[in-house]
Amino acid sequence: MYIVIEGQDATGKSTQVELLAEHLRKTGKPVITMHEPDGELESAHKLRQIIKDKNNNFEPMTHVLLFTAAREELWRKLAEPVLREGGYVVSARNWWSTLAYQGYGDGISKSKIIRITKEAMPERYVKPDKSAILTLPDDIRLKRQTGRDDNSKNDTFESKPLDYQHKVDSAYLHIAKDFNIPTLDASGQIDDIQTKLLEIFGL
Secondary structure (H helix, E strand, O other), X not given: XXXXXXXXXXXXXXXXXXXXXXXXXXXXXXXXXXXXXXXXXXXXXXXXXXXXXHHHOOOHHHHHHHHHHHHHHHHHHHHHHHHHOOOEEEEEOOHHHHHHHHHHHOOOOHHHHHHHHHHHOOHHHHOOOEEEEEEOOHHHHHHHHHOOOOOHHHEOOOOOOHHHXXXXXXHHHHXXXXXXXXXXXXXXXXXXXXXXXXXXXXX
């Protein structure tokens, strides 16, 4: 099963992905996690470093192509082998992030992003078996983001102005509606959110 947890920065996706993976490992089946555009794969990790460094100042369309290249690497080399074995792939983000950030945020044609993704990636990737979008009020999300110990001020997307962040926030609501993805308020306790996600995913 391929499971995706989506949402804006600082909504707790990575935490929930790891908790869900821990839960699924109890089945005895193989489980891997991905954090697009990164994963336990050197080529994808290098692409992530390039993408996330705001000093590169790439054009939005370049970001679309770089993200697509990273997910191609992750999917073909990590995800597909596990799925063939009947295991679980749990991912923080997928191509919907590109739709939100480069489409709604940067103004790249959404139909172009969809076309490029469908040409590069198999249908199994484009349409996950289970998915959910985590949401947060702006004030809580920004407080979490400010409190991180990582180098978020140098992050290509987290360092963008508030009006851009608002576009991305609203984008996820459109994406949830367009692709029939459940949304979940992530402002509660971590364990409560995990419980609700397990219910949403039927796990």
